Amino acid sequence: MEYVNPEGIREDGRRPLEMRHLHAEIGTVARADGSAVFEMGNTKVIAAVYGPREVQNRSQQLNDQALVRCEYSMPNFSTGDRMRKPKGDRRSTEISLVIRQTMEACILTHLMPRSQIDIFVQVLSADGGTRSACINAATLALADAGIPMRDLVTSCSAGYLNSTPLLDLSYFEDSAGGPDVTVGILPKLDKVTLLQMDARLPIDIFENVVQLATEGCKAVANYIHEVLLENTKQLEYRRGL
Amino acid sequence: MSVREWMVGLSAGEKHFIQGGIAQDLRADGRKRLTYRPIYVETGVIPQADGSAKVKMGATEVIASVKLDLARPNPSQPGKGKVSLFVSCSATAGPMFEGRGSEELSAELSVALQRCLLGGKSGAGAAFDPSCLSIVDGKLCWDAYIDGLVVSADGNLLDALGAAIKAALINTRVPVANVPAGASLDEDPDVDLSSQETTRIDTSGVPVIVTLTKVGRHYIVDATSEEESQMSSAVSVSINKERRICGLTKRGGAGLDPSIILDMISVASHVSEQLMNKLDSEIAAAEADEQM
Numbered sequence: 001m002e003y004v005n006p007e008g009i010r011e012d013g014r015r016p017l018e019m020r021h022l023h024a025e026i027g028t029v030a031r032a033d034g035s036a037v038f039e040m041g042n043t044k045v046i047a048a049v050y051g052p053r054e055v056q057n058r059s060q061q062l063n064d065q066a067l068v069r070c071e072y073s074m075p076n077f078s079t080g081d082r083m084r085k086p087k088g089d090r091r092s093t094e095i096s097l098v099i100r101q102t103m104e105a106c107i108l109t110h111l112m113p114r115s116q117i118d119i120f121v122q123v124l125s126a127d128g129g130t131r132s133a134c135i136n137a138a139t140l141a142l143a144d145a146g147i148p149m150r151d152l153v154t155s156c157s158a159g160y161l162n163s164t165p166l167l168d169l170s171y172f173e174d175s176a177g178g179p180d181v182t183v184g185i186l187p188k189l190d191k192v193t194l195l196q197m198d199a200r201l202p203i204d205i206f207e208n209v210v211q212l213a214t215e216g217c218k219a220v221a222n223y224i225h226e227v228l229l230e231n232t233k234q235l236e237y238r239r240g241l
Numbered sequence: 242m243s244v245r246e247w248m249v250g251l252s253a254g255e256k257h258f259i260q261g262g263i264a265q266d267l268r269a270d271g272r273k274r275l276t277y278r279p280i281y282v283e284t285g286v287i288p289q290a291d292g293s294a295k296v297k298m299g300a301t302e303v304i305a306s307v308k309l310d311l312a313r314p315n316p317s318q319p320g321k322g323k324v325s326l327f328v329s330c331s332a333t334a335g336p337m338f339e340g341r342g343s344e345e346l347s348a349e350l351s352v353a354l355q356r357c358l359l360g361g362k363s364g365a366g367a368a369f370d371p372s373c374l375s376i377v378d379g380k381l382c383w384d385a386y387i388d389g390l391v392v393s394a395d396g397n398l399l400d401a402l403g404a405a406i407k408a409a410l411i412n413t414r415v416p417v418a419n420v421p422a423g424a425s426l427d428e429d430p431d432v433d434l435s436s437q438e439t440t441r442i443d444t445s446g447v448p449v450i451v452t453l454t455k456v457g458r459h460y461i462v463d464a465t466s467e468e469e470s471q472m473s474s475a476v477s478v479s480i481n482k483e484r485r486i487c488g489l490t491k492r493g494g495a496g497l498d499p500s501i502i503l504d505m506i507s508v509a510s511h512v513s514e515q516l517m518n519k520l521d522s523e524i525a526a527a528e529a530d531e532q533m
Contacts, residue, residue, distance in 0.1 A: 029333050029393040030300035042288045046392060048333035056336070071332045071339055077290050077306040077388045120332035120339070122392065124304065125287045 003161040003173055011172055012041075019156070019168045019216055020129075024136075024227045026144045034145025038137035041170065042127035047137035049145040051117035060116075065109035067116045070100035072134060074123040096121075098194065099134055102155070102184050105193045106139075108148040117147060128171040129157050131182050135194070136220055143228055152224055153193055155184035156216030158209050160201060165209050167216050181206075183213035187221035251467060259471055263456045269467070270299075275512055277463045280404065282523040284412040285531045292413025294527070296405040298463060300395035305387065305405035307413045311432065312384040314375065322374025322382040324367075326355050328389035328402060335394060349492075353399055354389065357450050357479035357488035358406060368447040368487075369410060373440075376418045381432070383415060396465040399477050399490075400516075403450030408524045410447055412531075414439035448481040448488070449517050451509040455497070460505060462512055476505050480513040 004010055014020070020041030029035035032048035039045075055061040072095045103119060119141065121134045132155040139152050159169045161178040174180055179201045184194030192214070201209065251259070262268045272278070278299035287293035290306035315323060328350040330343035338346070360367035374383040387409070389402045417438040454464040454475045461468065469475075474493030481487055486506065491497065497505075 029302070031335065031393055031395060032333065035333065044287075046331070046333050050336050073332060075329060075331075075388060075390050076327075077287060077293075077308055077386070077390075118336050118339070120336075122331040122333045122390075124390075125289055127289070 001176065003176060004164045004166070008164075010166065012170055016164045016166050017212065019219060020170070022220065022223050024140055024224065026140060026227065026231045032141075032145075034141045034143070034147070036137050036140035036144055038133050038140060040129050040133050040136075040168065042125055043129050043133045044124040045130065045133045045137045046122045046124060047134065047141040048120045048122075049117065049138075049141040049147065050120070051145070052112045052115035052147065053117075055114065055116045061114055064113050066107070066112035066114075068100055068104045068107060068109065068119070069116065070096045070103065070119040070121065070138075072096040072099060072121045072123075074126065074130075078123050078126045095131060095134065098131065098196070099138055102135055102153055102194045103138055103142065106150045106153045106186060107142065108150060111148055117142075126171065128169050128174040129182075131196075132156050132168075132184075132220075135184055136224065140224060140227065144231070151186040151188045152221060152228075153184050153186055154217045154220040154224060155182060155194060156213050156220055157182045158213035158216060160205060160209050165205070165212050167212055179206075179209070181209050181213050183210060183217055185214055185217045185221075187218055251470060255467070256471060259468055260457050263459055263461055263468070266459075268461065270465070272463075274459060274461045275508070277516065277519070280519060280523055282404070282408050282520070282527045283530075284408055284524065284527040290409075291415070292409045292411075294405050294408030294412055294524075296401050296408060298397060298401050298404075299465065300393055301397055301401050302391075302393040303398065303401045303405045304390045304392060305402065305409040306390075307409045308386045308388070309374075309383040309413075309415060310386065311376075311418070312382060314379060314382040316379075318371075319379035320375050321371040322384055324359055324371050324374075324385045324387065326359060326387040326389070326406075327351050328354060328391070330391040330394070333393065334391050338391075338394075350389070350391075350398060350402060353477060353490045353492075354402060354406070354450075356490060357403065357448065357477065358387075360487060368407075369442050369444055370446075373442055374415070376432075377420055381418070381420065383418075385413075394466065396467075396469045397452060397463045400450050400452050400463065403448075403479065404520055407444070407447045407449065407520065408527065410442055411444045411524055412528065413442055415442060446481050448479040449513050449520060450477055450479045451513045451516060452477040453505045453509055455493075455495075455501075455505075460508065476502060476509070478506055478509040478513075480510050480517075482517065484510055484513070486510075 023039040025037045029048045034049040135155040179199040181197045281297040283295045286295045292307040330338045358368040419433040453460040454472045473495035477490045479488040
């Protein structure tokens with residue numbers, strides 16, 4: 001199967017090092033404390049943040065830091081084939097955990113002891129890279145909720161098909177069976193907080209692919225910065241400053 | 242109702258203010274009793290679906306999608322496709338919908354919508370004629386899966402979902418399936434879907450749903466969640482273009498006098514006309530926008 005044609009063009013018309021179109025909106029769920037929609041091509045996710053607030057389940061309360069919780073859900077219309085799955089299957093539990101751990105690493109939880117922050121991520125349409133899109137959406141929603149963070153975590157995936165490293169895999173490329181590396185970074189501190197890979201890859205190529213994904217994360221970070229800045233300007237304008 | 246009570250948390254003064262406002266025909270957000278919040282429709286929001294739409298009414302936001310699958314028709318109804326409808330509430334709408342918390346409300350909304358739009362077992366009074374989904378009589382048909390998703394909840398979910406499903410059905414393109422002549426359809430059907438041609442579902446009979454919420458002695462349309470927390474009962478009526486009633490659901494604890502129910506239905510039928518016109522123009526605008 002040919003995923004990159006001899007002219008170096010991928011199935012959806014992108015170059016190997018090209019990302020899909022990014023789009024983000026802040027404040028889409030009116031009732032949440034913070035919310036955002038993040039789109040990467042046809043992948044579209046909504047994130048909503050509630051909190052910091054009182055801990056609902058007292059036994060989970062932490063006396064020295066905030067409790068961060070996350071729920072990921074995917075409706076049955078979001079994928080190509082329709083299937084009925086109950087809420088809380090293995091895949092979504094794992095992604096919830098990944099998102100929670102990644103976000104926990106950047107939230108300054110020690111500033112909010114005995115409180116709880118809920119992050120809810122809802123996939124609307126899945127076309128590869130849902131994990132990355134969820135993390136990017138969650139970052140924006142947390143920023144919108146005004147929750148103190150070390151840095152904005154951003155995430156992007158990269159793969160390796162037809163001996164070419166590819167940035168930001170679509171579902172078609174993801175299901176090709178090649179390696180899929182998802183990286184999450186703290187762009188200002190230049191630290192990797194999330195790294196996942198399936199399938200196998202020689203070490204020297206792995207380095208290149210991770211490097212590529214990291215570059216992708218930085219591009220996402222630039223975009224997220226722009227969106228947040230624009231949003232802040234809007235808020236400033238509305239306050240009449 | 243426990244979910245909604247928990248969600249809002251109003252003080253005695255606020256409750257009094259809401260009830261007083263409704264009694265004087267001037268609600269907390271400045272609307273009259275029978276005025277809707279501005280409705281915003283966007284179609285084609287989910288690229289993977291055959292038809293989809295997003296509807297916003299104030300802070301309430303819902304998404305509906307229609308997905309078509311090739312299947313074998315039910316032997317008792319050989320010339321019709323099967324239509325099923327499910328609603329789920331996303332946790333983004335509030336922490337109380339986390340995990341299994343949304344199941345009760347999702348089931349309540351699903352059943353109410355099935356009653357209003359699918360028209361019972363016989364299919365009579367349904368939103369659209371499922372025989373338009375048939376490809377080969379008794380052998381092959383499209384199954385339509387209608388899914389609703391509540392993204393943000395601020396009251397009046399049923400009307401919003403009804404509107405979103407209507408918009409999604411209008412947005413739906415049914416692919417033209419070419420069955421090769423002489424092909425045997427008894428095993429796995431071999432169907433040519435390569436043609437770009439599509440047909441539309443006849444949606445002229447899709448009803449709108451109007452929910453009248455009774456607060457005190459008066460009833461209001463398009464209640465916010467604060468107003469819903471003060472309701473004694475609510476009646477949801479689905480009415481089509483010919484002003485026929487396609488389905489009816491009463492919710493809430495308090496009993497209603499039969500004459501009041503009849504009065505509510507006639508008010509709903511009056512309001513439905515405005516809503517239908519407003520919705521039709523919004524959907525037409527959204528469809529025109531999408532094609533640009």
